[in-house]
Amino acid sequence: MLQAAGDAAIQWDMIVIGGGATGLGVALDAAARGYRTLLLEQGDFAEGTSSRSTKLIHGGVRYLRNGELGLVRDSLRERGRLLRNAPHLVRPLAFVVPGYRWYEPFYYGAGLTAYDWLSGRLGIGRTRPLSHGGVVERIPNLRRAGLRGGTLYWDGQFDDARLAIALAKTAAARGATVLNHAPVVELIKESGRVTGVLARDRLGGVEIRARGRVVVNATGVFADGVRRLDDPASESVIEPSQGIHLVLDAGFLGGDTAVMIPKTDDGRVLFAIPWHGRLVVGTTDTDGVPVSTDPRPLEAEIDYLIAHVGRYLERVPTRADVKATFAGLRPLVRPKSAAAATKSISRDHSLFVSDSGLVTITGGKWTTYRKMAEDTVDRAAAVGGLPMQPCLTGDLTLLDRNPGEALAAENPDWRERLDPELPWTVADAVAAVRDEMAATVDDVLARRTRVAFLDEAAARRCEPRVAEILRREV
Ligand SMILES: Cc1cc2nc3c(=O)[nH]c(=O)nc-3n(C[C@H](O)[C@H](O)[C@H](O)COP(=O)(O)OP(=O)(O)OC[C@H]3O[C@@H](n4cnc5c(N)ncnc54)[C@H](O)[C@@H]3O)c2cc1C
Secondary structure, three states, rough: OOOHOOOOOOOEHHOOOOOOOHHHHHHHHHOOOOOOEEEOOOOOOOOOHHHOOOOOOOOOHHHHOOOOOHHHHHHHHOOOOOHOOOOOOEEEEEEEEEOOOHHHHHHHHHHHHHHHHHHHHEEEEEEEEEEEHHHHOOOOOOOOOOEEEEEEEEEEEOOHHHHHHHHHHHHHHOOOOEEOOEEEEEEEOOEEEEEEEEEOOOOOOOOOEEEEEEEEEOOHHHHHHHHHHHHOOOOOEEEEEEEEEEEEEEHHHHOOOEEEEEEOOOOOOOEEEEEOOOOEEEEOOOEEOOOOOOOOOOHHHHHHHHHHHOOOOOOOHHHOOOOOEEEHHHHEEEOOOOOOHHHHOOOOEEEEEEEOEEEEEEOOOHHHHHHHHHHHHHHHHHHOOOOOOOOOHOOOOOOOOOEEEEEEHHHHHHOOOOOOOOOEHHHHHHHHHHHHOOOOHHHHHHOOHHHHOOHHHHHHHHHHHHHHHHHOOO
16 A cells, blocks of 8 residues: 555545544545545544544434434434445443323423334335333333333444455455555645645655546645635534443443433433443533544543433442443534534534535434445546546445454464453454554554453453554564
8 A cells, every 4th residue: 555655657536634544434435436535644543533432323312303304314324334235343232211191201202202103115114102110111120110111213323444454455456555554634736726645654654646537635623724625715514522421331231222312401312321241321512622643532421421421320430330432523514503502513424525525424324334435436527537437336335354264264373252241352453453443552453443442451462463463463
């Protein structure tokens, strides 16, 4: 990848800056259409927001409440496609909305039936009412006092960083060059047009100068910074909003059904979701946080989540029960009205084309990455004067091979787990380095396996072992 990226003889059709859900989706779409595509990511694939989501492929029940029917319908269509095109990475998950007020089971039952209805043929399970006993059977640790029943509905769940790696691999299989640990530091301009990028290989120190017919800025919350490389006076379009999650033992719900609280006291949505044998609780919506490559949860956000989830549980978690936390920054598009709170800003995506032809795509959701990519490549192809080709990703299957399994079959010693409490093996770590471009301990522990997201103490214990594997393999 490094060699191809640095080959000055290549004239790329499309250069994509940013290797999160959006950039990887664009690179795959462009490569599938036959465009010569280069993607450059400053850190690791999905190191930004795209590994820090709530892990839901969903229409967004909350957006239904906001009346964003178009966004919900498009998202549900994409959910259906993802379940079909990546069944190894996205799965249907049952959710319960508990009702503690007499009208809640009716109110949420009606809303969630509309949600089913909007998904049409791509629905994944029928919404139905649950009795008090039915709720408790599915969520044994849910608070029972005052529980009147609930509503069961279905949505999609996934492993965000793994889906990103699958996109990178599928794009590469379609001929794209995708390179991680290579920040773009400058845009090359000729006669007022953006004609390429200057990037640096962070690991080897090599400078990469790449020329392209069109450059796409898919850098999430960093999009304003890249736009200013093009035009220092360009106005800011991003309004970042931080969301954090806590990871607890799965026993804090019991069972494998998720819980959705549609409206906490301050009007937010709260999820508690079983994931990789643990429980993920989130999220928050905090504006005014600085843009950073490694955002950290604020103490107040952790306290808020512990307090709020505790209100709905019999056995209540404390700070000592938190196995891990993670924070992500939503790349929301700044609304025209400066007064809007970030939780009310639309999750729809926006495209901007600068006078010099830099195409910026931002906003959106993981769930809609494919549609965002389709819209972006259509627009970028026109800006770059590329021959129009139809989008092919609607039913393109994403690669699913788990290289760890094959390696474990060859080397029984590598079946040993990295940590006794988590599913990943030595073979998974070796495969991450050999087949999945993992180049640092963090790449392996945070995004090829998800150890660091699930258990910070376990990740620290695994570090020397993974470092040793990297030393041997790289
Ligand atoms: C708390 C939270 C929960 C969420 N939950 C969900 C959910 O459950 N379902 C859902 O559908 N969506 C969810 N989202 C939204 C979703 O995660 C984001 O919309 C999506 O991940 C954004 O992807 P992106 O590629 O635009 O940004 P990012 O993932 O941030 O990718 C941008 C990339 O650009 C790179 N970059 C920046 N500058 C440069 C440069 N100069 N050179 C090279 N690379 C550069 C960054 O390193 C980064 O990797 C959630 C978001 C948050 C914050």
